[in-house]
Structure formats: structure tokens, C-alpha cells
Amino acid sequence: xxxxxxxxxxxxxxxxxxxxxxxxxxxxxxxxxxxxxxxxxxxxxxxxxxxxxxxxxxxxxxxxxxxxxxxxxxxxxxxxxxxxxxxxxxxxxxxxxxxxxxxxxxxxxxxxxxxxxxxxxxxxxxxxxxxxxxxxxxxxxxxxxxxxxxxxxxxxxxxxxxxxxxxxxxxxxxxxxxxxxxxxxxxxxxxxxxxxxxxxxxxxxxxxxxxxxxxxxxxxxxxxxxxxxxxxxxxxxxxxxxxxxxxxxxxxxxxxxxxxxxxxxxxxxxxxxxxxxxxxxxxxxxxxxxxxxxxxxxxxxxxxxxxxxxxxxxxxxxxxxxxxxxxxxxxxxxxxxxxxxxxxxxxxxxxxxxxxxxxxxxxxxxxxxxxxxxxxxxxxxxxxxxxxxxxxxxxxxxxxxxxxxxxxxxxxxxxxxxxxxxxxxxxxxxxxxxxxxxxxxxxxxxxxxxxxxxxxxxxxxxxxxxxxxxxxxxxxxxxxxxxxxxxxxxxxxxxxxxx
Numbered sequence: 001x002x003x004x005x006x007x008x009x010x011x012x013x014x015x016x017x018x019x020x021x022x023x024x025x026x027x028x029x030x031x032x033x034x035x036x037x038x039x040x041x042x043x044x045x046x047x048x049x050x051x052x053x054x055x056x057x058x059x060x061x062x063x064x065x066x067x068x069x070x071x072x073x074x075x076x077x078x079x080x081x082x083x084x085x086x087x088x089x090x091x092x093x094x095x096x097x098x099x100x101x102x103x104x105x106x107x108x109x110x111x112x113x114x115x116x117x118x119x120x121x122x123x124x125x126x127x128x129x130x131x132x133x134x135x136x137x138x139x140x141x142x143x144x145x146x147x148x149x150x151x152x153x154x155x156x157x158x159x160x161x162x163x164x165x166x167x168x169x170x171x172x173x174x175x176x177x178x179x180x181x182x183x184x185x186x187x188x189x190x191x192x193x194x195x196x197x198x199x200x201x202x203x204x205x206x207x208x209x210x211x212x213x214x215x216x217x218x219x220x221x222x223x224x225x226x227x228x229x230x231x232x233x234x235x236x237x238x239x240x241x242x243x244x245x246x247x248x249x250x251x252x253x254x255x256x257x258x259x260x261x262x263x264x265x266x267x268x269x270x271x272x273x274x275x276x277x278x279x280x281x282x283x284x285x286x287x288x289x290x291x292x293x294x295x296x297x298x299x300x301x302x303x304x305x306x307x308x309x310x311x312x313x314x315x316x317x318x319x320x321x322x323x324x325x326x327x328x329x330x331x332x333x334x335x336x337x338x339x340x341x342x343x344x345x346x347x348x349x350x351x352x353x354x355x356x357x358x359x360x361x362x363x364x365x366x367x368x369x370x371x372x373x374x375x376x377x378x379x380x381x382x383x384x385x386x387x388x389x390x391x392x393x394x395x396x397x398x399x400x401x402x403x404x405x406x407x408x409x410x411x412x413x414x415x416x417x418x419x420x421x422x423x424x425x426x427x428x429x430x431x432x433x434x435x436x437x438x439x440x441x442x443x444x445x446x447x448x449x450x451x452x453x454x455x456x457x458x459x460x461x462x463x464x465x466x467x468x469x470x471x472x473x474x475x476x477x478x479x480x481x482x483x484x485x486x487x488x489x490x491x492x493x494x495x496x497x498x499x
Contacts (some may be wrong), residue, residue: 019062022078030082144189152240155202155233157182160240169247171218187214187222201241205419207231212248224252295342299335302328346394358399360425363405367423374413382425384432389425390490392432397466401434401486404459404470408463411455416440416480431468432485443474459484 013032022030059079094207149170150163158181162174170185186194190213208230214222227245232238306328354362360382367378395399405423412418418440426433447453456472459482463470468486 018059018082021082022062025078063301094209143157147246149243149245150244151245152238152241153182153243157198167244170215170223176218185216187216190214198241201229201231202233205231205234211253215245223247224249295335295339298338299332302331302335354398354402355395359402361391362402363423363425366402366406366409368410370413376413376418377420378423379421382424382426384427391430393486400462400466401484404462404484405434405436407455407459410483412438412440412480415443418479428485431485431487433486436482437479439479442476442478443472444476445474445479448472448474 017029017032020026063075147165147168148381149165149166150161151159152161153159158179159174159177162172162176162177167173183191183195194211194213197209197211201209208228210226210228212224212226215225217223224247225245226248227243229243232240232242237280306325334465353365357365364380364452367380370376371378389398409421416438418438420439422435422437424433424435424437426435460470463484463486466486468484471483471485473481473483
């Protein structure tokens with residue numbers, strides 16, 4: 001049972017005020033009636049029905065007492081207006097309650113939606129955590145079984161992390177190298193270069209370098225490493241310099257063996273070429289001294305025989321049928337031809353013009369003779385003083401350069417189908433360059449790579465034996481360019497060249 005005594009409206013005062021308003025249309029009475037009539041709107045548990053009942057009883061009493069004294073139409077209009085205006089606050093309260101209920105319903109619906117999304121997000125994160133653990137296990141398995149060493153160092157080079165595979169490569173366990181500086185294990189001869197490159201990596205975020213160096217193994221030996229370093233100092237999961245390293249000691253040793261083997265083969269080839277040149281020189285001397293002299297003596301003897309025969313011949317012989325003078329001339333011509341052949345063979349075995357006239361004149365003489373035989377137009381241009389060339393290279397080196405030149409020209413004659421050849425002798429920086437350019441069909445790439453191209457191989461090996469470089473460039477139907485670059489030593493000689 002609810003006690004409403006404290007909320008009860010003073011009906012007497014309310015009726016008096018309402019009667020005064022309805023009967024006299026008194027504004028003050030209206031305000032007082034409004035005050036009492038709207039009081040329930042501010043009291044809890046007072047419904048609109050209660051207010052209507054109170055108003056109904058009041059109106060009934062007024063009508064019963066004053067029915068004959070009032071205009072009923074006016075009275076009811078005033079009463080209706082009063083009741084309507086008096087109920088506004090209650091209606092507003094009821095509407096506010098309904099609005100609150102609707103808001104609560106909307107909020108509940110929003111909360112339910114948020115709960116569903118939250119559940120979905122939690123489920124999604126659970127799945128992501130499972131995948132993350134799987135990925136972590138996968139990555140860790142790769143790191144554990146990698147043949148390379150995976151290392152992380154800080155900006156000063158101190159080890160922060162080493163993969164388990166490191167012990168198989170450098171002999172140290174991760175615990176042994178923690179808080180150790182990587183530079184302590186670098187070979188002294190490689191240290192400066194490694195530190196320069198390391199500083200470059202540290203300076204530039206996400207910068208990557210590749211480097212080879214020697215690292216001290218736990219057993220004291222030096223192992224060759226090939227490492228790729230990347231700056232991940234600003235990358236949150238790493239916060240360091242990531243280094244992937246591979247032991248390439250066996251490869252470096254194999255490369256060194258190959259290098260030594262090539263060097264031995266090159267020296268052997270040089271020695272064979274020296275022996276060949278010596279034999280050629282001996283053969284040239286023997287041919288010149290023996291065969292050449294014998295042919296000269298034969299020519300002299302034949303000349304004396306001719307003179308003797310012509311002086312003692314019986315002039316009664318019919319000379320119209322037998323011209324002995326013509327026969328002797330024919331024999332002399334044949335001997336001269338043999339002598340020229342012997343001289344050519346001697347020059348091919350050993351270019352005497354190189355010894356007598358020098359390198360430049362030897363090139364000119366060779367080109368002139370070839371032009372007579374082939375009708376190829378040769379153009380020679382020397383941009384280096386001849387005496388300087390003699391100062392730069394010794395006799396054996398000049399002969400090697402001349403042989404490269406001869407082989408290049410021979411290749412032009414045999415394969416290029418050229419009509420013009422330009423030969424230049426230049427100084428390029430600290431090198432002497434011999435340039436041979438033809439206008440032939442151009443050498444093909446397949447011909448350059450052909451293992452049976454012994455002429456090209458020989459020229460290249462000769463150039464390498466002199467510490468120089470040999471290049472061939474060919475363009476289809478536009479000719480071939482041969483470039484022989486040979487270094488020279490000495491500032492004084494360079495000054496002479498520049499004079």
C-alpha cells in the first residue's frame with residue numbers, strides 16, 4: 001500500500017482558484033490553479049489519470065453549484081483549455097520517459113552490436129595468434145637449420161644475437177660472443193675496409209652492403225666470409241644491424257688455386273713464346289747466314305759462268321735457235337725470287353726492321369708490304385714519339401706488341417673482307433694504346449667466344465703478359481675494332497710523352 005498523504009493536492013484551494021477563474025476569468029486565480037494542477041507532474045507515482053479524476057470532481061462540483069449562473073459553452077471551453085494546459089507537463093514527462101526507454105533500447109542494440117564485433121575481433125586475434133605462433137615456429141626452424149650465420153649487432157658492432165648455426169661456421173656459441181665486438185674477430189688487413197662500409201650502413205637506414213672479409217675461427221684459423229649487412233636500427237623487432245654470413249673459404253681457396261694455375265699457364269705460355277722467338281731468331285740467322293749466303297754465292301758463280309761461256313762460245317753456232325743469254329737471265333731471275341722469299345721468311349721469323357729501324361718504322365714497313373700484296377688501303381697515325389716507345393718497353397715487349405699487331409692484321413686479311421684499315425698509336429692517360437679499325441663485315445660474338453680462336457687467345461695472353469688489356473669490338477657490316485692497352489711506369493717518361 002502506497003502512502004500518498006504527502007502528495008495529496010489541497011483540493012479546497014484548487015477548487016476555489018479554479019471556480020474563481022472559470023466564473024470570473026481571473027488571471028491570478030488561473031495562475032494559482034495552474035500551480036496546484038501541475039503539482040502532480042513533479043511528484044513521483046502520480047499518473048495523468050489521477051489528475052484527470054481530480055479535475056473531473058472539481059468541475060462536477062462547480063457545475064452542480066453554479067449551473068444556472070454560468071454560460072456552459074464558455075465554461076466548458078475554459079475548463080478544456082485549463083485541463084489541456086495543465087496536462088502538458090505530465091505529457092512531457094511521459095514522453096521523456098518513452099524517449100529514455102527508446103534511447104536505452106537503442107543503446108542496448110548498439111552495445112549488442114559492439115559486443116558482437118568485439119567477439120569477432122577477439123576470435124580474429126585468436127586466429128592471428130595461432131598463425132603468428134606457427135610463423136614464429138616456421139621462421140625459427142629456418143634460422144635453426146640455416147647453413148648461413150644470422151647475426152645482429154648494434155651500431156657499435158657488439159653482438160646482440162647469433163643464430164644456432166653460427167657455431168658450425170665460426171666455432172663460437174651465441175653465449176660466447178654476446179657482448180663481444182665483431183671487429184675484434186676481423187683480420188687486420190680487412191679491418192679498415194670493413195669499418196668504412198659498416199659506418200656507411202649505420203649512417204643510412206635500411207642501407208644494404210655486400211662484403212668479403214676474413215673472420216677468426218675459434219680454432220685460430222682465418223675463414224673467408226661473404227656477408228650481407230642491412231641497417232634495421234629503426235625497425236622495431238630487430239633494432240640492430242642484421243648480417244647474413246656465409247663461409248666461402250673453400251671457394252676462395254679454389255679461386256686462388258685457379259688463379260695460380262692460370263698464372264703458371266700464362267708464364268708457361270710466355271716461356272714457350274720466348275723459346276719460339278729464340279728458335280725463330282736462330283732459324284732466321286741460319287737461313288740468312290747459310291742459305292742466303294749460298295744463294296748469293298750461287299748467283300755470283302752463275303754470273304761468272306755466263307761471262308766465261310759468252311767469251312769462249314763458238315760463234316758459228318746458230319744463235320737464232322739457242323739464246324744462252326736469255327737462259328742465264330731466267331736463272332738469275334729465279335735466284336732473285338728465291339732470295340726475296342728467303343728474306344721474307346727471315347723477316348717473318350724475326351722482323352729485322354724492328355731491330356734496325358724501331359717500332360714505328362716496323363709497323364709502317366709491315367703495312368706497306370701487306371698493302372702491296374692485298375691492295376687494302378692502310379692508314380697509320382702515330383701520336384707518340386718513337387724514342388719514347390723504345391724507352392717504355394724492352395726488346396721482348398716490343399716484339400710481343402709487334403706480334404699482336406701482325407696477328408690482328410692477318411685476321412683482317414683472312415676474315416674481315418675489308419678495304420680500309422686505320423692504325424693508330426695513342427697515349428690514353430697512363431697507357432699506350434694501339435688501335436686497329438677496319439671497315440669489314442665485323443666479327444661476331446660467337447667467334448669471340450669460340451674456344452678454337454687461338455689467334456685471339458694468343459693476342460689476349462700476350463697483352464696480359466705485358467700487364468695490359470686486349471679488347472675486340474665488332475659491329476655487323478660496320479667493321480671490327482681491336483684495342484691493345486699497355487700501361488707504362490714512371491712520371492719522367494709520362495712528362496716526355498706530353499712534351
